[in-house]
Amino acid sequence: MAELETQPEPKQKTIGAGQAYLLVAVPAPLGSEVLSSTIEKLSQAASRLSLSCPLLLAVPGEKALEEPVAMEAASHTNLPLRYVTYTQPATDAATPWLANAATQRNIFSLAGKIGARACTVLGTNGGSNCEFLTPEKLTLLMGPGVEGGFDLVMPLYAMQAFDDLLNKSILYPLSRALYGHRVRYPLANEFQASSKLLQKFPANLEKDSARQQGRLLWLATTAVNQNLKICQVQLGARRPQGHEGIELSDALAQLAGPLFTDMEDNAAFWQRVRGSHDVPTFGNAEVASGATDTVDVRRMIEAFELGARNLREIWSLVLPPVTLMEVKKLSRLTPDTFHMPDALWARIIYDFALAHRLRNIHRAHLFGALTPLYLGWVASYAVEVNAAGIAMAEERVEQLARAYEAEKPYLLSRWRWPDRFHP
Amino acid sequence: MWEQVHQALQQSIQRVLFKIATLLPGVLALVLALLIFAAIGWLLALILRRILLAMHFDTRMEKWGIANLSEWSPANSPTFLVTRIVFWATFMVGLFVGIAAFDASSAYGVSSYIVGYLSKIVAAIVVLFAGIVIARFLSRSVLINGVNMNLQHARLLSLGVKWLVLVFTSAMVLDHLGIARGIVDLGFGILFGGIVLALALAVGLGSRDLVSRSLERENLKTTKEEDVVRHF
Structure with a gap:
């Protein structure tokens, strides 16, 4: 599935042989500029965290066309970075969440193959997400997993009152009531998963791929099921992607449908859960700007x-x-x-x-x-x-x-x- | 004179009794064949059900992604669907065998005609069943999508689609059975054409303003509301 590229650097080792990489995956191809700036931000975040392990940047694509750019950008920093590409599944504009889930599965599969220590995903809408993530936010996202031993780091956004209503009305309250975790954005764009959590996925994913069709990855649910440590980090204000041209009923089917399917799979677990508990949250809360309009109902x-x-x-x-x-x-x-x-x-x-x-x-x-x-x-x-x-x-x-x-x-x-x- | 009438009556009664006596073994064979094959079908279905339950057939079907099968099956169980198909298939074989035995004993040569027509009836029942299911599915789809598109007459549209499909199905069934073929063809053509023309006229003339208002509202909605509210 994943295609590992050969590296031009002098001190090369085979990826995964004896080194525990921190995999940083970008789910969409980046332009040269965004790629360079992302590497720069990663370098700053890595130095703040005093990372002991090398970083492995994973970008989708059949050929690592941007590899020279990445290596050039990395050479300007002290970042021990290597570059790898993975296969991006065919995307369908009508089913963006399913496409994201398929991409995440490929990333997890790659992480499993190289035996990554942890996997950080930087968002699912390409360049704009990478621009949204400042070095401070990257530090926040990667810190709790690297330093605090958390298995899943989920984002916490400051959304406007009338944004992300499907999450507010169904996804968040339902997953919270079912599984007892107060993870505010159960379908996250940015997150970090530890190797312990990643190990739980390849077995599930490769066992029956037909079963994975039409399903999303509910990371927090899996983490709770496996009794792993979860936390949230404040990533600041942002607006949802607002997928154009998708009917509301289709969005409901694509988002609530997989959650209902997940309910069926985990019925034995959630029936034993009562109430809910907070998860540790890091970072300073921001207030969403704008949104002074009232809605005509x-x-x-x-x-x-x-x-x-x-x-x-x-x-x-x-x-x-x-x-x-x-x-x-x-x-x-x-x-x-x-x-x-x-x-x-x-x-x-x-x-x-x-x-x-x-x-x-x-x-x-x-x-x-x-x-x-x-x-x-x-x-x-x-x-x-x-x-x-x-x-x-x-x-x-x-x-x-x-x-x-x-x-x-x-x-x-x-x-x-x-x-x-x-x- | 009375002697001759009496003799004629006696002869006709004898002929009737003879015919009944000739048919009886055939009827008996038909009933016996049905009973035996029903018993075989029941036994086969029972054995198959146990095997399928033992191999967790329902769960496997779901895992293989053939989830739609459950929606067509009784009690939402593919196992029940398969066992019922096996039972009724065996029963139908029994019916054909019974008819063949009946025909052999009566020596009237009707079995080939009945079997031929019976197959048409079975096909017609399948077409009718499929038509009803499709009509229900399409009418619900039109109703739900119509409501979600804010069409005030979604129910009317849904009803129209349902009856169009049902009329179409009925025409197909009658045509397949060979009942009043000419009248059905003509009647169906007139009815179907009439419905389509009426709908076209209704939308084109009567509902012109309504449609334009609906479209205007949709445009207004996309400019104002979606700037403020984001569902996903």
């Missing part, structure tokens, strides 16, 4: 009402009667008073996760049917944040996460006895 509420009028028959295959009744009541509220209780939203997500497992309806339809409900939640969140102020957004997300935890017994009951009548 009328269109979202219209979409929700349209769904409530037309999709009742399909929702009834997934949701129990009481939930349907509450949804119907919601559809009669005016935009000013529109409020979807957190407990209701948590139960809706749990019911959809169960329907995903039981295949009550075709999975392509399942996430399409969830979309108007999701827009209803977004509208409710926006109404509250508009009224309480942007500063309250984080507290609002925390409140939702607690509601997911409080409703977990409902999920357990439905998951264990799906045929039992639920009013």
